[in-house]
Amino acid sequence: VNPDRHLGATLESLQVAAEETLMFLGQVVGTLVASVKHAAHRGHPILLVQPYTYDRQPDGPVFAAIDLADASPGTWVFYVKGREAANALPEPQNPSDRTIMGIVDAITLQSLREEDRLRGFGPDAARGDDTTSSASI
């Protein structure tokens, strides 16, 4: 066994693209009415969602999503994408690629630098810190 190859594989698996993670923050900005739609979507409203990063920056264009959380325009929500968006609906076979999973009451995003200071770590322990905001919706 070549230890370098083994290490390479470990490194690769630890550094999977972080951009493809799955539960996202958004704000409902409108509704969409479709009188003709897939049978699996009947009874579920379709809402327009503006995606946001968790530090509250707009993150791409508005999209339509199936709503399972009784959200309305102005509501902050979290949603899932991909296969999990379809899994969220009761019907096993359905064509949803974005599904609103819940309503966001509050978000706390804390500064790692501050956290390290409280834990008594030196400034070096906080290197790479880029999250400094702390806020609630």
Add this chain to the structure above:
Amino acid sequence: MQLARVVGHLVSSHKHEALEGQRLLLVQPFDLAGRPRGSVTMAVDVVDAGVGDWVLVLDEGSSASQVLERPRGPVRTLVVGVVDAVHLETSTSPPRPARQSKQGQGVDSP
């Protein structure tokens, strides 16, 4: 799986039944050099991690369903471990004595 740090949490009283009773954490992924990579994301906590903890984040649907012990549902991202230490041996570690050399790379003495 990815190395990440817990940077916050998300409170939702009205959510999908698959998430009932689950803690929702915000995590910032890091690379092994200790630099943040990508943006903050949300993960379901199964190990009672807290803000500031280094954690291991699983991001795969079928594994997540096994950990949660339910049929595959809408959850893909989980915090599955609290990291105590990471030891990484790379080519940047102090060179050991080399007896032979091939294309500039040292070969360890036996």
